[in-house]
Amino acid sequence: MLYQAAEIDGAGRYRQFFHITLPQLRNAMITSMILMIVGGLTTFETVLILTQGGPGTDTTISAYYMYDKAFKSFDYGTGSAIALALVVASTIISLIVVRVSGYDKMRSSMEGVS
Numbered sequence: 001m002l003y004q005a006a007e008i009d010g011a012g013r014y015r016q017f018f019h020i021t022l023p024q025l026r027n028a029m030i031t032s033m034i035l036m037i038v039g040g041l042t043t044f045e046t047v048l049i050l051t052q053g054g055p056g057t058d059t060t061i062s063a064y065y066m067y068d069k070a071f072k073s074f075d076y077g078t079g080s081a082i083a084l085a086l087v088v089a090s091t092i093i094s095l096i097v098v099r100v101s102g103y104d105k106m107r108s109s110m111e112g113v114s
Contacts, residue, residue: 030101037097038090062086 006016044063047053053060053068060068062082070079 026101030097034094034097037093041086041090041093 002020003016006020011019042063044061044067047059047061047064048067051059053064063086066079066082066086069075069082
């Protein structure tokens, strides 16, 4: 329906893509971006399985360091502090993405229509 109306108005393929398709995909893209960023900050199984933070500490990432401190060194306080820092960093990055993208201001044009 939207594409037919745009075609009648003379919009080409590129204009239809940038003015119809992308705005409709915006919510899904922003949600996926936030989930990928948070997942990237909290993943450690690849490092654990492949290198275990080695050689030396070359592949140690923050989530693996948290695991190492809390469960290998039994330093639960440091592990908890690192976990809290990861939660705070993930939250801040997510809020920045939401603010920059304008996701918090988006409203449906069909809101309240039955």
